[in-house]
Amino acid sequence: MESLEQIRDRLLTRFPAAKLELVLNPGPAAEHSLLLDAASAREIALFLRDDPFLGLDYCSNATGIDWPGKEIVDTVKKTVPDPAGGPEKIVEEKTKRIQPGCLEAVYHVYSMALKHGPVILRMRTANRSDQVTLPSLTPVWKSCDFQEREIYDLYGIVFEGHPDLRRLLMWDGFKDHPMRRDYVAPDDYEWEPTPHGGVLDRAKAHYPAAPAAPEVAATSPQITPEGPKP
Amino acid sequence: MSDPSSTRAPDPFPAAGNLSDAEREDLRRHGILLTSLEELYNWGRSNSIWPLQFGLACCAIEMIAAATARFDIARFGAEIFRPSPRQADLMIVSGTVTKKMAPLVVRLWNQMPEPKYCIAMGACAISGGPFKQGYNVLKGIDRYIPVDIYIPGCPPRPEALLHGLTQLQAQIKGERMSGPDTARHLRPEEPSEFPIPDYGAHDLEPPRNPDLFQPPSLPRKA
Numbered sequence: 001m002e003s004l005e006q007i008r009d010r011l012l013t014r015f016p017a018a019k020l021e022l023v024l025n026p027g028p029a030a031e032h033s034l035l036l037d038a039a040s041a042r043e044i045a046l047f048l049r050d051d052p053f054l055g056l057d058y059c060s061n062a063t064g065i066d067w068p069g070k071e072i073v074d075t076v077k078k079t080v081p082d083p084a085g086g087p088e089k090i091v092e093e094k095t096k097r098i099q100p101g102c103l104e105a106v107y108h109v110y111s112m113a114l115k116h117g118p119v120i121l122r123m124r125t126a127n128r129s130d131q132v133t134l135p136s137l138t139p140v141w142k143s144c145d146f147q148e149r150e151i152y153d154l155y156g157i158v159f160e161g162h163p164d165l166r167r168l169l170m171w172d173g174f175k176d177h178p179m180r181r182d183y184v185a186p187d188d189y190e191w192e193p194t195p196h197g198g199v200l201d202r203a204k205a206h207y208p209a210a211p212a213a214p215e216v217a218a219t220s221p222q223i224t225p226e227g228p229k230p
Numbered sequence: 231m232s233d234p235s236s237t238r239a240p241d242p243f244p245a246a247g248n249l250s251d252a253e254r255e256d257l258r259r260h261g262i263l264l265t266s267l268e269e270l271y272n273w274g275r276s277n278s279i280w281p282l283q284f285g286l287a288c289c290a291i292e293m294i295a296a297a298t299a300r301f302d303i304a305r306f307g308a309e310i311f312r313p314s315p316r317q318a319d320l321m322i323v324s325g326t327v328t329k330k331m332a333p334l335v336v337r338l339w340n341q342m343p344e345p346k347y348c349i350a351m352g353a354c355a356i357s358g359g360p361f362k363q364g365y366n367v368l369k370g371i372d373r374y375i376p377v378d379i380y381i382p383g384c385p386p387r388p389e390a391l392l393h394g395l396t397q398l399q400a401q402i403k404g405e406r407m408s409g410p411d412t413a414r415h416l417r418p419e420e421p422s423e424f425p426i427p428d429y430g431a432h433d434l435e436p437p438r439n440p441d442l443f444q445p446p447s448l449p450r451k452a
Contacts, residue, residue: 169366171429173430174432175432178366183365185363185365188433188437188438193448199363
C-alpha cells in the first residue's frame with residue numbers, strides 16, 4: 001500500500017480544493033492519520049473506496065473523541081538592551097490563548113479485496129457546542145451506520161446524510177452526551193460503601209450529619225437503616 | 231434466612247400441630263402420611279419454582295450453565311424456564327440492568343402473578359457492580375423491585391445460583407398461610423405491582439422507589 005504521504009499527495013492532485021492534513025502519531029505505534037475537511041470528506045471517502053490501487057472497501061471502526069478547549073501559555077524569550085549600556089536582559093513574555101475545543105470522528109478503513117490497511121481518517125467539527133455537523137460516511141461504508149449513531153449518542157456529533165440518525169444506547173428523550181469530558185452524571189451517590197477519588201467527593205454530599213461520638217462509631221461500625229427523609 | 235423449625239410458633243393447625251415430629255415419623259413408617267395444608271402447599275410451590283426466561287448479561291451464561299446437565303437445575307424442580315411472565319414464579323435478574331432496561335424489568339415483574347420471588351444474581355444486579363459509576367447502569371435492581379435473594383459474584387458460579395435457589399426454597403417452606411406472619415403474597419395490603427420509572431432528560435424518574443429502597447447510612451468519621 002502507498003504511504004499516507006503518497007495518498008495525501010494523490011488526493012491533493014485529484015481534489016485541489018480539499019484541505020488535508022497529516023496527523024502524526026509520535027508513539028511507537030506510529031499510526032498516522034489523515035485529517036479531512038468536512039466539505040470534501042464524502043468525495044474523498046468515495047475516491048478511497050473506489051480507487052483501484054487503494055480499494056478501501058471496509059470500515060472496521062468509527063469512533064469519537066472529545067477535545068475540550070484548553071488554555072495554552074506561550075513563552076517567548078526576548079533580549080532587551082539596557083539603555084544604560086550594561087549587559088542585555090532576557091525577558092520572558094507570556095501570552096495566554098485559548099485553543100478552541102472540537103469533536104472528532106475517527107474511521108479505520110481497510111481493503112478486504114487487496115488485504116491492506118488500515119488507513120485512519122479523521123474529521124473535526126468547528127466547535128463543541130453549536131457547529132457539530134459532519135458529513136456521514138454511512139453512504140460510503142455501510143458498516144458505519146450503528147457506529148455513527150453511537151458517536152451521535154455519546155458525543156453529540158450530528159452526521160449529515162445519515163439514513164437513520166437516532167440514539168443507539170441511551171433513550172430518545174435523553175438530553176446529554178455521556179462520553180463528553182464535561183458530562184456530569186446524575187447525583188445518585190447516596191450509597192457508596194467504599195468511595196474514593198471523585199466518587200468520594202460526590203458521596204460526601206449525601207453523608208448524614210456527623211454522629212455525636214465519632215470515636216465510638218469508628219470502633220464499632222454499624223449499618224443502620226436510614227428513616228424516610230422529612 | 232428463616233429456618234422453619236426454629237421460627238415457628240406453636241402450630242395452630244390441629245391436623246399436624248398436636249403431633250410431634252417423632253410421632254409423625256412413626257406414623258409415616260406405618261404408611262400413614264399426616265401433614266397440614268400449609269406444609270403441602272409450600273412443599274409443592276418450593277419444588278416447582280418456574281423462573282422467567284430472560285438474561286441481561288454474562289450472569290445469564292452461568293444461569294444457562296446451571297440448567298445444563300452438569301449442574302442440572304431440574305434437580306430442584308426449577309428447570310421450566312417460562313418465556314412469559316404470566317407463567318413464571320421467579321425472576322432471576324441475571325446481569326447488568328441498564329437504565330434503559332430497568333423500566334422493562336419492572337414491567338415484567340408487574341406482569342408476574344403472585345406468589346412471585348426475585349433473585350438478584352451477580353454484582354451488577356445487586357449494586358451496579360464494576361459499572362456502578364457508569365452513566366447508564368442502574369445501581370441495583372432493589373431500587374425498583376423487592377429482592378428476596380442476593381447472590382454475589384462476578385458472575386456467580388452455577389453452584390452459587392443453585393445455593394440461592396435452595397435458600398429461596400427454604401424461605402418458601404417457612405412461609406405461613408395465616409396468622410400474624412402471613413406470607414407477603416397473601417396479605418392484600420402488600421403491593422404486587424410497583425411504579426415503572428420514566429425515561430427522563432438526564433436519568434430515570436424517579437431514580438429509585440423511596441418506599442422500597444432507602445440507602446443505609448454508615449456512621450463515618452468527618
